[in-house]
Amino acid sequence: MSRRFYELSPAERREQMVAEGRLTPEADELLAAPVGLDPHTASRLVENQVGQLHLPIGVVPGVLVNGRTYTVPLCTEEASVVAAAANGARIVRMAGGFTAVTPTRLMTGQVVVAEPRDPRLAERIGQCREELFAAAAQAHPSIIARGGGLRDLRVRDLPPADPAGGAAGTRGFVSVDLSVDVRDAMGANIIDTIGEAVAAVLRERFPDEEVLMAIISNYAVGSLVEVSCDLPAALLVPARAARGLEGEELAGLAERTARRIALASDLAQVDTTRAVTHNKGVMNGVHAAALAIGNDTRAVEAGCHAWAARDGRYRGLSQWSLTRPQGAAVLHGQMSVPLPLASVGGTIHALAQAEAALGLIGAEDAAEVARVVAAVGLAQNLAALRALVTDGIQKGHMSMHSRALAITVGARGEQIEQVAELLRSAERMNQDTARRLLAQVRAAAGEG
Structure with missing residues (x-):
């Protein structure tokens, strides 16, 4: 009798993935290496480097997204994170998998003017649109050559922090928001370069105004991923709970389980106390995947939590609802999250194991990486909610x-x-x- 994936040794798991073509022999060697970074690389990745921290990389096999099956690496100190993601992915796979789309992949930059003297400054900046686009293209011609660059520009008037005058400024701000196609990079350097070029134009055109900063925004609403799945309620009943049950009794238990998951999801939409932990479950998968492939986990976390509070109330990122499309109970899950994940640049290529982990996913571009990682986050959330409303999370x-x-x-x-x-x-x-x-x-x- 063949053993299941989690019952294999680490070496046997890698050997199987090499045989399946999911892992190259070179990546196998890198992931198997017990050593960390070489001292030269480590001392140059961070300031004041004194040592290294080692965390294991586990994998979630069989993540089915848009008809393709992926193996996803997770870097985490918590064993239950990998187990839960794998369990959630297994349930969704039996129902036909996740559907995920990335409508756009744009990053945002800001050029900010502090305390505008001209009350019509926002309007006047908008009239410089063509000049600002030209400056952006000239600042970073290589991203234009790769098919990217500045895609949109909008200007916003922002109020002062304290209208009564207790803050540093009393006239507010004007923000020039840049939407930039950075292709498959995370894009901080690209956007900052373009932002500085736009700032230079503003200083020239409006010499009496104070240009405060030009910087990327990690509120990556132009890089939303929308992921969903539909699960027949019967798939939600643990095998041990289904033993001896048939027909209406099993269907009743399945529908109650689906209903309880939907109720737990509803709670996260109305109660911040619950929503924070609900979203922590989503980020268990998202953060661990981002870390494994050498992406900026802090940027991802900040953007996702800001998105959860976009209407002024902090809510659960995912939503689960009980439906009956053809009479039988179906649990529908959906989530949209900003995921500006990169497949090139940054520290990915400086960290050989991160590059090997990224290769394990086998995605063609950054948008595909984001779709897969979002699916893992929703799988993680499903497994946590299912455990929470059945056996309890502690068991x-x-x-x-x-x-x-x-x-x-x-x-x-x-x-x-x-x-x-x-x-x-x-x-x-x-x-x-x-x-x-x-x-x-x-x-x-x-x-x-």
């Missing part, structure tokens, strides 16, 4: 946590799984119990 979490607890108290090699197995059936799972069980395991092995 699965602590089962996965048992290995980390065994390592914490000093278990090594085969002892880790032995202690973890004993912990899963113990009355209490804590360090004292783990130490006692480790002592038993060592005594049984004659280690004293």
Whole structure:
């Protein structure tokens, strides 16, 4: 009987992915390497470098998006993140997979004028549109050659922080928002270069005005990903709960499970206390995937959380609803998130393992990477909600946590799984119990 993917050793998993063509032999060697960055690279990636932190990369196999199956790397310290994403992806795969679209992939830059003297400054800047586009094209001709560049420009009047005069300025701001096609890059350097060129024009045209800054915005609403799935409710019932149930009884349990997931989703739309944790579940998958492929996790997190509060109330990023398109209960999930993920540039090529992890996905461009990562975030969210409204989140979490607890108290090699197995059936799972069980395991092995 063949073993399931999670039952294989790390070497066997990589060997299988090489055989499937998902991993090159060179990438296999990189991901297998127990060493970190070479000292020369590490000392130049960050200021004041003193050491390195190592985190494992796990994979979620079988993520079905738009009819194509992906293997997605996740870099995280928490075992349950990978397990939950894989479980959610498995359920959605049985229902036909995710549908995901990226309507546009544009990044935003801002050139800001502080305390405008001219009350019609925004209007006058708008009249310089052609000149600003020309300056943008001249500033970065290489992105134009690759089919990118400035796509749109809008000018906004912004109020002062404190109209009563307690803040630094009392006349507010004017923001020139630049929408830029950065192709497959994250685009910070491209946008900052274009922004500085636009700022230079504004300083020349409006010498009495104070141009405060030119900078990328991580509120990447021009890089939204829309992902959805439809799940027959029967797929949501855990196998152990379905044993012995048939017909109406099983259908009833399935519909109750779908309804409870939808209710948990509704709660995240009306209660910030719940919404934050709901979105943390989504970001468990998104953040771990972004980190694995060498992308800017802070930018992704900031943009997604801002998007969750776009109407003035912080809400859940994903929404689940119970539908009956043909009489039978179906759980519909949908989510839109700004995901300005890159497939070239930045630290991706400086970090060999990140480049290997990106190659594992096998996406053709950055937009495809974003669609796959969004699907993983929704899969993660599904698994968390399903666990939360059925067995409870703690049961699965602590089962996965048992290995980390065994390592914490000093278990090594085969002892880790032995202690973890004993912990899963113990009355209490804590360090004292783990130490006692480790002592038993060592005594049984004659280690004293």
